[in-house]
Amino acid sequence: MRKKISKTKRRLGVIVNYLSLIIVVILFYIVKHEGWHNLMITGMFAALLLTVITFITVHLKTGLWKFVHTKIEQLDEREIQVTHESLRYSYSILSVILLVIIFIMSLAATGNDVLGPVLPTSLIYLAHTLPSSVIAWTENEISHG
């Protein structure tokens, strides 16, 4: 991992990353229902930009992205343990989030709703970034490569 970032900053980055993603999703559905407003669209793109920036800072620059995508043969026993733990937590977190979303959607469903691409895309992003976010959140020291 190339850039050392303190645990507190990493945690802050993870929070900002997912909060900005939630804002993108919410604004997208507001725009979809209420119509196109310049302020909403600007806000949506600003939040999207923040998601990209925090993704680069927390996942790419620290090398965590590379770490969670490294072949298992190239990791030592502690790193394998760390990645397994992160996958275990990610699976649980994602399951809870999906259940909550399904519950909310079933309550809000009107029968003629179209899901749109943003929520599924965000969930795929979430599923793919959760393991490295869990490592960014829990590990005291991160280094790879």
Add this chain to the structure above:
Amino acid sequence: MKSRKIYNRISVLREERGISRKELAEKIGVNFQTVGYLEREEYNPSLDLAFRICEYFQLPIELIFSTEPLKPLSQELLEQKYRKG
């Protein structure tokens, strides 16, 4: 089941031999950060890794690892000597 904390003398032995964490990591086949975790006793090594460490330092396992907090190595050796008579 929560595993017990394993105490070790890796940092003392490494400094005594004058090698860096990176050099030791290369010798025992782990990432240098893992050596840091081992030295701070934040990670319990597998039996295989523990033996690799012992082979590298050429010391018996009980002199490097323990489930009890370790005494200074000099004191330990002195006590062993007295026990033998």
